[in-house]
Amino acid sequence: MVMAMKMVKAIIKPERFEFVKKALEDKGYIGMTIFEVKGRGEQKGIVLQYRGKLMSVDMLPKVQIEIVIRDENLDDLIATITGAARTGKIGDGKIFVMPVEKTIRIRTGEMEG
Numbered sequence: 001m002v003m004a005m006k007m008v009k010a011i012i013k014p015e016r017f018e019f020v021k022k023a024l025e026d027k028g029y030i031g032m033t034i035f036e037v038k039g040r041g042e043q044k045g046i047v048l049q050y051r052g053k054l055m056s057v058d059m060l061p062k063v064q065i066e067i068v069i070r071d072e073n074l075d076d077l078i079a080t081i082t083g084a085a086r087t088g089k090i091g092d093g094k095i096f097v098m099p100v101e102k103t104i105r106i107r108t109g110e111m112e113g
Contacts, residue, residue: 003112004071005100008078009064011039012085012093017063023084024067029077035064042090060091068100 012020014036024032038059069077078095086092102113 005068005103005113006071006074007098007100008067008069008074008081009096009098010067010081010085010093011037011062011064011095012081013087013091014061014063016085016087016092017065020065020081020084023080024077027076027080029067029069029073029080031067033066035066037062037064041094062093068103 010020017034021032024030039062040059065081067077074097078097081095100113102111104111
């Protein structure tokens with residue numbers, strides 16, 4: 001039986017990461033890969049005041065979470081991430097979903113897909 005799988009990439013605010021991680025763990029989604037990244041979206045950066053001068057910060061720190069999941073769990077995973085990451089402000093992040101053809105466990109050679 002072939003399992004259909006997806007790779008979910010969620011890019012979120014760093015201050016929301018612990019909330020997202022806890023929500024995912026509470027639902028049983030334990031395995032994930034985390035990257036500290038920089039980026040910008042519609043907000044095109046922010047303006048900060050530093051030592052009395054205004055500075056434009058073009059690329060903002062973000063956290064990227066990658067999870068490979070079976071198709072039947074996709075909607076629940078997305079709802080869990082959005083529920084924990086959402087602040088209602090610009091820059092909350094974005095989720096990308098991509099197909100995964102195959103996974104191979106290196107230790108055992110076990111394949112899915």
